[in-house]
Amino acid sequence: MEVGRLTKRYGGLVAVDGLSLEVDAGTIFALVGPNGSGKTTTVECMEALRTPDAGRVRVLGLDPGRDHGRLFAELGVQLQETSMHARLRLGEALRMFAAFHARPADPRELLRTYGLESKERAPFGRLSGGEKRRFLTALAFVGSPRAVILDEPTTGLDPQARHNVWAALERYRDQGGTVFLTTHLLEEAQEHCDRVAIVDHGRLLADGPPARLLRERGLEIRVTLPLDDWLVDVAWGRLGATHQERLDRRWVVYGPDEAFLARVHEEARAHGVAVSRLETRGVRLEDLFLLLTGREYREE
């Protein structure tokens, strides 16, 4: 999958602004960004639901706008706002969509993978929210696709379901499938995705394997210090922090290694602050996300 310098405007608003992405076959790729950052528009351009104003989109080597039938024969899709007939049973819906494909997956097997085997005869409308989401994810795989695009596949699922859905996606990837997904659950993206792209205001802010994104920026260790007067005097350059920010009544410093941590401890002790009052943990993808995109509320 490939998006090259994609631009899409709605009236005066630029939703996607020259965004370029490349997704390698056989990987799990996550597109993350705040609400209104252009994620959905990008995905919809890849699914031929919208026409780009400029730029190039290729999915499985096809132009979504032109090769509709061939594209969806090999691309599975699960969109947030899609649904299924409320009175149609899960087995019936899967068998119908299976009939649209040349080499469909086994509907029973799909229901088992997504924990819905006991619901084969249940109408879609009777499912809980999480079951509906799992079913629509299962439905994306009905055509034995070479690639899938999934919109927030694990949002609203319980921990067991999330674990099983990720396990299914990783198995699919290991068998050569390509997964392109969006999510707000950055902890999951960090743990399960081979590559993450962070976008905001329709532009790419970071793109790469999660661990590398943090390492490259020297964001490995995060220490929270109680806000005391002594901190005003601290020369941050001396600590070798790669980033610092003030949150409420605390200071947060980010650094690359153990040496950085040792210097922070030394500085704290020198100012009579017990090391036990420092909160130390590894940097998470979510930290980078907030550093890049800010902490303000976004409009839905």
Place this chain on the structure above:
Amino acid sequence: MASQVAALRRLFGVQLLLFVREPIAVFFTLLFPLMLVVILGYSFGRFHADAGYLVSDEQVPVLIAMTIATVGLMGLPVTIAEYRAQGILKRYRTSPISLGRLLPALVAANFTVLLAAAALTVALTWLLFGLRFSGNVIGVAVLTVLAAAAVFAVGVFIGGFVRTARTAQAVGLGTFFPMLFLSGAMIPRAEFPAWLRRIGDFIPMTYAVDGLVHSWIGQGLTTQWRPALVLVAMFALASAATARTFRWS
């Protein structure tokens, strides 16, 4: 894509199944005309209509025309608008099936239900009142198909451009009742003043009722070519409009 025929058959079967699982649709399409057979038949059925026909005979084609309007104007627009509002259209759109297949399958399923309703109407009338039919079976069949095509196309057009299911229902009903009354299905058009008849000239239901009644009481396609042609034209017009105005979301 798998076998196109198998895909279409599955799609058609599911649309039919969904219709049958909708109690309100089943009532208005299959049972309501039968209630009218009983009520109208016992009230007026013994009166003489045209050329030796009883009212109970002539009400059969009228009820078939009415059912075409029920399915096409009350059912179809709401179904399509609901599919869109619930994101079901989008789900089909992101499958190898295109809109050009979904809508015909949906229309075909609705037409199948119409045929079932027509068969029940004929059967019940025959059972209760005896039925005289010396018309032209082929003519009735052709006009039923053409009338359904024209009226269903109007319904698909409505469902294709309104935003919500509620609007679809309002517009559908707002089309259904004027069409029903202006077409002469309820009150003979001969009773209308000229200006009212003139309005009726522009709606497909008028030609549906006219063509069906006349072919039912024995006039062949050769004399019914005018309503037939008008219905074909109206079908083409509504379909072309749908192609331009249909929205997925």
